[in-house]
Amino acid sequence: MKKVENINLGGIKFTIDEDAFHELSRYMDAIERRFTGFDGKKDIVDDIEIRLAELFQEDKQGGDIISNSKLARIQKIMGMPKEFGDDYYAAETMTEHVQKRLFRDEDDKVVAGIASGLSAYYGINNPLLIRAVFVFFALGGIGIPLYLLLWIFVPKAKTTADKLAMHGEAINIETIGTYVEDSISEIKETIEDLGKNFKKKMN
Numbered sequence: 001m002k003k004v005e006n007i008n009l010g011g012i013k014f015t016i017d018e019d020a021f022h023e024l025s026r027y028m029d030a031i032e033r034r035f036t037g038f039d040g041k042k043d044i045v046d047d048i049e050i051r052l053a054e055l056f057q058e059d060k061q062g063g064d065i066i067s068n069s070k071l072a073r074i075q076k077i078m079g080m081p082k083e084f085g086d087d088y089y090a091a092e093t094m095t096e097h098v099q100k101r102l103f104r105d106e107d108d109k110v111v112a113g114i115a116s117g118l119s120a121y122y123g124i125n126n127p128l129l130i131r132a133v134f135v136f137f138a139l140g141g142i143g144i145p146l147y148l149l150l151w152i153f154v155p156k157a158k159t160t161a162d163k164l165a166m167h168g169e170a171i172n173i174e175t176i177g178t179y180v181e182d183s184i185s186e187i188k189e190t191i192e193d194l195g196k197n198f199k200k201k202m203n
Helices: 017-033 041-056 068-078 114-121 127-139 143-153 160-166 172-200
Strands: 004-009 012-017
Touching: 004 017, 004 041, 004 127, 012 017, 012 041, 017 041, 017 068, 017 172, 041 160, 041 172, 068 160, 114 127, 114 143, 114 160, 127 143
Parallel strands: none
Antiparallel strands: 004 012
16 A cells, blocks of 8 residues: 655645655656746746646546556646656657636736636737627617626636647747746846836936
8 A cells, every 4th residue: 555645736735646746746846947037936846736727636547546547648738848858858848738817918908808808719900809899789778798707707818828728839848938037028128128118207
């Protein structure tokens, strides 16, 4: 009979057998090394942990205890960290069919992010079109109740995995890392632009 460990992954408690625990530790160490020197390394690793926890919850094969076989299935979805000279972690990520999900996009919102979420879901580059539709229906009396219903029932995109799913993108180690780093770069650029504009106004 294998020994088991209790772990906390992404804020969720799991039971994992001893062999899988050592493999998961090795996997997480490799992920940490993969993003050494990256902006937002902690955010990237945290988001990966949250996604791993979601996948472990969804995978019901073989019961609730995390085994090596369950971990291997999740690793195929998330991919292996690519590190120079580390053949073990050089496997390619399994091509995952990602179904788009509707979320409220609060990163690009005017009120609640409904229009931005719908535009992402339907592949419309500019949410202004969706906003114009809501205004048109509001004049007819149904736009505001419809917007409020969507606000109540459509969840907001909280995690990086949610934001990737909103655009129908694969959710794995590399895409999470790229998304977080790009988001941080955009924030830095915005802050730099604000600083430059402030200096121009002061001169």
